[in-house]
Amino acid sequence: LAKTTQPISMDSYEGQEVNITCSHNNIATNDYITWYQQFPSQGPRFIIQGYKTKVTNEVASLFIPADRKSSTLSLPRVSLSDTAVYYCLVGIYNQGGKLIFGQGTELSVKP
Amino acid sequence: SAVISQKPSRDICQRGTSLTIQCQVDSQVTMMFWYRQQPGQSLTLIATANQGSEATYESGFVIDKFPISRPNLTFSTLTVSNMSPEDSSIYLCSVDGGSNYEQYFGPGTRLTVT
Numbered sequence: 001l002a003k004t005t006q007p008i009s010m011d012s013y014e015g016q017e018v019n020i021t022c023s024h025n026n027i028a029t030n031d032y033i034t035w036y037q038q039f040p041s042q043g044p045r046f047i048i049q050g051y052k053t054k055v056t057n058e059v060a061s062l063f064i065p066a067d068r069k070s071s072t073l074s075l076p077r078v079s080l081s082d083t084a085v086y087y088c089l090v091g092i093y094n095q096g097g098k099l100i101f102g103q104g105t106e107l108s109v110k111p
Numbered sequence: 112s113a114v115i116s117q118k119p120s121r122d123i124c125q126r127g128t129s130l131t132i133q134c135q136v137d138s139q140v141t142m143m144f145w146y147r148q149q150p151g152q153s154l155t156l157i158a159t160a161n162q163g164s165e166a167t168y169e170s171g172f173v174i175d176k177f178p179i180s181r182p183n184l185t186f187s188t189l190t191v192s193n194m195s196p197e198d199s200s201i202y203l204c205s206v207d208g209g210s211n212y213e214q215y216f217g218p219g220t221r222l223t224v225t
Binding site for chain 2: 099
């Protein structure tokens, strides 16, 4: 499974757009890029997944360049409740469903 | 989606004892997973549990230390045996969501070993 690299922490203010970039230089052709969010004292929660270009849902957008060696999770107009750890994962489902979590990015949103 | 509950939510145990953690899902699922999250750290997969077969353990985790049961498609248990303070962690179960890398996680069991 491809190794991922993310910033350890980020700070933001309410109402700002936050972009968290993940590097995955050895991503394989069949790999998907998936992001999870974990609030304190809770299990991780699936946010978004993509293969290429751009994916958007009600929570976030995911931008993937053509070479797929990185991806950017974009959170529009963050609020205090978006304070969490965000994990970028790369892999394919038929790897036995394993999720290999990297270190994640701890996002702190301030008023 | 799936709703997952875990029992107990937290416990404080003495070293040398064992604790069994239960994971209940509100729907039938094929694959269930157990993770450990040490304080301030990311999640580490302990094992994969499929109903009707032995659990598959990841490197660094052994059945004698973390025996797992999977008696049916909605339930699993993880036992942390002969505990030491190094076993103090949050233990989470998750289930396969049926699509690429979407899994649903339980709230976790916070274990403190003294």
